[in-house]
Amino acid sequence: MGRYTGPTDRISRREGVNLFLKGERSYNGKTAIEKRPDQVPGEHGKFRTRFSEFGVRLREKQKVKRMYGLREKQFKKYFIKSSKIKGVTGFILLSLLERRLDNVVFRLCFGSSRNDARQLVGHKHILVNGSVVNIPSYLVNEGDKIEVREKSKKLKRVHEALEFRSRRGVPEWLVLDEENYVGSVSKLPTREDVTFPIDEQLIVEFYSRV
Numbered sequence: 001m002g003r004y005t006g007p008t009d010r011i012s013r014r015e016g017v018n019l020f021l022k023g024e025r026s027y028n029g030k031t032a033i034e035k036r037p038d039q040v041p042g043e044h045g046k047f048r049t050r051f052s053e054f055g056v057r058l059r060e061k062q063k064v065k066r067m068y069g070l071r072e073k074q075f076k077k078y079f080i081k082s083s084k085i086k087g088v089t090g091f092i093l094l095s096l097l098e099r100r101l102d103n104v105v106f107r108l109c110f111g112s113s114r115n116d117a118r119q120l121v122g123h124k125h126i127l128v129n130g131s132v133v134n135i136p137s138y139l140v141n142e143g144d145k146i147e148v149r150e151k152s153k154k155l156k157r158v159h160e161a162l163e164f165r166s167r168r169g170v171p172e173w174l175v176l177d178e179e180n181y182v183g184s185v186s187k188l189p190t191r192e193d194v195t196f197p198i199d200e201q202l203i204v205e206f207y208s209r210v
Contacts, residue, residue: 057202057209060199060203060206061206061207063198064200068103069115078093079093079203079207082096089204090200090201090203093200093203093204094191094200095188095191096139098173098194099139099140099141099188100137100138101121101126101133101135101136102117102118102137103117104146104185105120105126107170109164109165109168109176110126110161110162111157112157112160112164116157117136120148120152120157120158121135121136121138125148125149125155126146126147126148126149126152127147127148127149129144132149142185142187143184144185145182146183146184147182162181170183172193173186173188173193174186
């Protein structure tokens with residue numbers, strides 16, 4: 001099954017929370033999830049019902065997977081990888097997801113959404129330590145320099161995303177030189193750097209049961 005290409009508002013409405021998938025429009029207070037927070041998408045707009053314990057864990061996993069724009073197989077690989085690294089599995093999982101190049105490009109405000117950032121990476125508009133990297137899943141490391149290619153600095157989409165930086169902000173583990181379209185990884189992300197409401201323990205419990 002390919003990547004979902006339908007209306008992104010449906011995804012947020014299904015998960016019951018704004019996943020910020022629509023770029024700047026996700027911050028204007030007029031998204032579908034904010035207008036109809038109690039309704040799930042569908043022909044009849046059914047109201048939300050209480051989930052079983054399994055359902056609660058499933059929905060949390062789906063929420064995070066969809067927020068980062070991953071397929072199920074990709075997401076499970078990250079969980080397996082995080083479970084093999086010494087430390088708290090849930091924290092490590094979120095750190096790995098944050099370190100993805102497409103997410104870093106989004107966090108640096110070079111892209112208006114993670115999907116937009118993924119396209120910038122895939123179309124070879126992004127350099128990592130001076131070399132083109134077109135793999136969205138590439139994991140950045142402390143000290144890495146991420147920048148927009150010289151010929152790509154004129155792209156309207158990049159300018160518009162950077163203009164919106166003041167409302168989105170840049171996380172503390174990244175440093176942005178907006179004037180030169182350059183960002184750097186000052187440290188690896190910690191649990192405190194992920195401010196979006198996520199209960200990673202539910203994801204760990206989900207995979208421990210399946």
